[in-house]
Amino acid sequence: MSHSILIVDDDKAMRESLVELLEAAGWTAHALSRASAVADQLATMMPDVILSDVRMPGMSGLDLLESLDPNFAPPLVLISAHGDIPMAVQAIQSGAYSFVEKPYEPRRLLTILRNAANNHRMTQANGRLRERLLQLSGLDRVLLGQTYEIKALREDILDIAEADAPVMVLGETGTGKELVARALHDLGRNPDGPFLALNCAALSAETFETEMFGVDGGAKGRLVAASGGTVFLDEIAACPALVQAKLLRVIEDKEVLPIGSATPVSVDIRIVSATNEDPDAAVSAGDLRQDLLFRLNTVVLNIPPLRQRRDDVTLLMTHFLREYGEAYEIEPPDMDKDDLAALLAHDWPGNVRELRNVGERRVLAARRGSGSMARAIRNDQQLDDVPDALRSAVAAFERELIGKAITAHAGRMDAAAEALGIGRRTLNEKIVKLGLDKDALL
DSSP, X not given: OOOEEEEEOSOHHHHHHHHHHHHHTTOEEEEESOGGGXXXXXXXXXXXXXXXXXXXXXXXXXXXXXXXXXXXXXXXXXXXXXXXXHHHHHHHHTTOSEEEESSOOHHHHHHHHHHHHXXXXXXXXXXXXXXXXXXXXXXXXXXXXXXXXXXXXXXXXXXXXXXXXXXXXXXXXXXXXXXXXXXXXXXXXXXXXXXXXXXXGGOOTTXXXXXIIOBTTSXXXXXHHTTTSXXXXXXXXXXXXXXXXXXXXXXXXXXXXXXXOSSOEEOOOEEEEEESSOHHHXXXXXXXXXXXXXXXXXXXXXXXXXXGOGGGHHHHHHHXXXXXXXXXXXXXXXXXXXXXXXXXXXXXXXXHHHHHHHHHHHHHHHHTTOOOHHHHXXXXXXXXXXXXXXXXXXXXXXXXXXXXXXXXXTTOHHHHHHHHTSOHHHHHXXXXXXXXXXXXXX
8 A cells, every 4th residue: 555645845846856756656645835734635635644844934844743733643754955953853852753854865765754654554553453442342431431540541451451460450439440350351362261250358268268269079169160261359458368368379379279189270360359448558457468469469550539530420420321211211311500510519439330320310210200410419318317227127137138048059159149139249248248157157
């Protein structure tokens, strides 16, 4: 495929000479006599490179360079019969690809222009590839937002997804740490492999090896089943000390020893961990082993809380209203200035998860022909007004139901969760929150 070039020079003889040279070399060349006409030309034609004289009436070549958007415009090579070292330095520092003095040496000029054009095409190809990766992974929908912080996070995920290095995800509750872990898995070297999410606060030191390593001649264990995929260790700072030691050995040795076996089983797992605490503070408090932290934090990703990216709040809410409008088969309610004011005034302690819940409540209220954003937000705040007696009664009821399910299914947590109609992770969280002793139930 031939390259294209836009030549800008007020000297007609020089323009014709450059066009002749470049067309003879296989280029598609267009020429202008004024730099002020470049903007209109770029609206209809995007060349691979621009070659411009420096000293011209009206807009100079340096002025043209300053007017170009560095994120979209092709590279600019400047050429001048009056060039000197300071001018060349200024041009390069201002973003010019290169600087050539007249009279030019044809081979050198063609080499510079060819390299500039190839570099531009490669940059464009990389940009299209990254955009395609975003579309394939849904990363721009999973981590929706246009603020610098969230864009940078998406870029970081794309950059490290195919690496095997352990990743630690830091962020407050509700910011989407598991979504980031799943995105790393989906964009990684084996997206078809298993994804195992473990709530470390719910891991029991007594049953860890049986459940995770398996038994010789019996169940092969969850870590072995996850081999070839990703293991997500959520709430790593809440992991029991004995379990931390066993996890450390798995990460270091990349093998597990099933109960009753003398032969270890190799596991090929990528580790992604997460915590809503400061990991260094957790180490200082004795809650997290320092050697385990050093194995987990090769790469650290920080998810900003929603209050630090308020410009995304309206965009996210619009997305959630549309999503729940489709789910509940109604037209999503419009947001007026009072709704927007309520959204921006709230601190969102529950982050994106809280925002999503507010969006669902707003759509449910719209189905009844009523509601406002302020009312939907207040529903969360009114939870603090629930009487302690009611809280205790609900907790006791949940303990009884969960206890019966665990007993009925002989401790098989997936089966118990399915019987209760909730996810395995939700079940683990409730066990921790309600203070249930799973082993005592069996």
